[in-house]
Amino acid sequence: MTAFAGTWALTRAALRRDRVLASVWVLLLVAVVYASAAATESIYPTAADRVEAAEAINSSPAIVALYGPILDVRSAGELSMTKLTVLYAVFAALLFLVLVRRHTRSEEESGRAELLGGTAVGRDAQLAAAVLESVLVSLVLGALCVLACVGGGLPLAGSVGFALSWVGVSWVAIGLTAVACQLSASARTCAALAGAGIGVLYVLRAVGDTGPEWVSWLSPFGWSTRLRAWSDPRWWVLLLDLVLGAALLGTAVLLRARRDLGAGLFAARPGPATGSPRLADAFVLTWRVHRTMLWSWSAGVGVMGLVMGAIAPGVGDLLDSEAGRQVIESLGGVGKLEDALVAAVLSIAGVVVTCFAIAVVGHGAGDERDGRTEQVLATATSRSRSFLATAVVALGGGTWLLLVTGVGAAVGLGDHLGGFVGAALDQSFAVWAVAGLALLLYAAGTRYAVLAWSVLAAFFALGQLGELLDLPAAVTGLSPYTHLPAMPVEAFAPGTAVALTAVAAALVAAAWWRFLGRDIG
Structure with a gap:
């Protein structure tokens, strides 16, 4: 039996298992690509408007650090995809x-990999299947992006180049994650290592785009811009993604051969022989489990708020056309353009922060599947307290992250602390x-x-694409995010806040009642 025996069977199983997750994620990315491609002509109707907007982007170091530079200011495709080429590639x-x-x-952490290893499955088949599935999904994503760009009115050649830049970045991410999975025995630490690697590559690109240009060539995100997909493309740049991805995968295979199943090359650090007595409380234990993730998220959303606050004063130059002003003002109502932009960004931040709350709930489900919840309930901890601990960390953590986002935006702009904090916290009603x-x-x-x-993805799509797709209000209204006023431009709506809070309270109460009445595991 070869080391890769059973790879195709495992790949088919992985595709079936991920059919919802991967499909929703891919379709959302493709929808954003189409929306960006289709909206550019209406926002910048003339070539002069597009050139002026591109030059305004390049003149703002904060925007270039976030989105990357526009190398050809006359290219409509490069302007259309300026946010997507780098930022959405993340x-x-x-x-x-x-x-x-x-x-x-x-799979190794849960013990399922060991069970599969006892069948006619080779040693490297699981890694190979994960890579093969991911490569197939990346190719589907690339193909759909081409169709979305062309459907939005962009040229075919540039659409292919843009899509391939995403495919290239995806292959690097696949290799990077494969290496991280060999280094740590913990799925959480593995995600942290791979996520940190992606973050470092993004920061290298930002440093190079705002400073020494050669630094951008150290990052696949920088290669995506230097590809020049929309004008005079350098197709050879795509080989850099291919070579780096292959090198990372080769490294992962070599590392895989040097560790035991279920272990990582970095030995797990043993904890203290006895834990703190405080950990006997479900709330303290849940907080201890999630505090590192919360601090990491706090740093991330704080930086996001700072960047958007710094970008806001320059939005008038980017949208120095009547159509552009109408687009932003439609997101934030009638008022200062910088306030309208912050309102639009905070609406996105509300969706992002909801991911933290869902991750906390998902971790609770994982603890139950793996038997840890049953061990906790075998002590003096009640079901009610265990469930409420997860609920408090999910809802409270989300509220805290919105507070940090608002403070970051105010600090970045240097003004409007109360207004931006209030606008950010207003998103908490939908998050709850x-x-x-x-x-x-x-x-x-x-x-x-x-x-x-999937529910979050559907709500996000309804809120961001409902108007573009001309969906009826009864459909877009299913998303709680669409009911919130665009603060700080619009006034706080106490009726909406009370209604969403009541909905959240009813859902939590129903969940608590159902959790108390069902079998654990």
């Missing part, structure tokens, strides 16, 4: 981090409602907890 990379980790390190729905799905059964991600 979201594409995160998809493959999730897929590779899910079918390698998570979606988190409450996630808790209800978890309480219905651990296998349903993952559906919360």
Whole structure:
């Protein structure tokens, strides 16, 4: 039997298992690509408007650090995809981090990999299957992006180049995650290592785009810009992604041969012989488990707020056309353009922060599947206290992250502390409602907890694409995010806040009641 025996069978199983997760993630990315391509002509109707906007982007170091430079200011395609080429490529990379980790390190941590290893499956088949599945998904993503760009009115050649830049970044993310999975025996640490690697590559690109240009050539995100997909493309740049991805995968295979199944090359650090007496409380234990993730998220959303606050004063130059002003003002109402931009960004931040709340709930479901919840309940801890601890960390952590985002935006702009903090916290009502729905799905059964991600994706799509697709208000109104006023431009709506809070409270109460009445595990 070869080391890769059973690879195709495992690949088919992985594709079936990820059919919802991967499909929703890919379709959302493709929808954003189409929306960006289709909207550019209406926002910048003339060539002069597009050149002026591109020059305004290049003149702002904060915007270049976030999105990357526009190398050809006359290219409509490069302007259309300025946010997506680099920033949204990170979201594409995160998809493959999730897929590779899910079918390698998570399988080993749960013990399923050892069970499969007792069948006619080769030693490297699971890693190979995870990589093969991810490569297939990346190719589908690339093909759909080409169709979305062309459907949005962009030229075919540039659309192909842009899509291939995403595919290249995805292959690097696949290799990077495969290496991280060999280094750590913990799925969480593996995700942290791979995520940190993606973050370092992004920062290298930002440093190079705002400083010494050669630094950008150290990052695949920098290669995506230097590809010049929309004008005079350098196709050879794609080989850099291919070579780096192959090198990382080769390294992962070599590392895989040097460790035991279930272990990592970095030995797990043993904890103290006895834990703190405080950990006997479910709330303290849940906080201890999630505090590192919360601080990491706090740093991330704080930086996001700072960057958006720094960018806001220059939005007038970017949208120095009547159509551009109407687009931003439609997101934030009538008022200062910088306030309208912050309002639009905070609406996105609300969706991002909801991911933290859903992750906390998902971790609770994972603890139950792996038997840890049963061990906790074998002590003096009640079911009610265990469930409420997860709910408090999910909802409270989400509220804290929105507070940090608002403070970051105010510090970046240097003004409007109270207004931006209030606008950010206003998003918490929608976050609570979606988190409450996630808790209800978890309480219905651990296998349903993952559906919360699909629900969030659907709400995000309704809020961001509903108007573009001309959906009726009854449909877009299903998303709680669409009911919130665009603060700080619009006034606080106490009726909406009370209604969403009531919905969230009802969902949490229903989840609590269901959790108390069902079997654990």
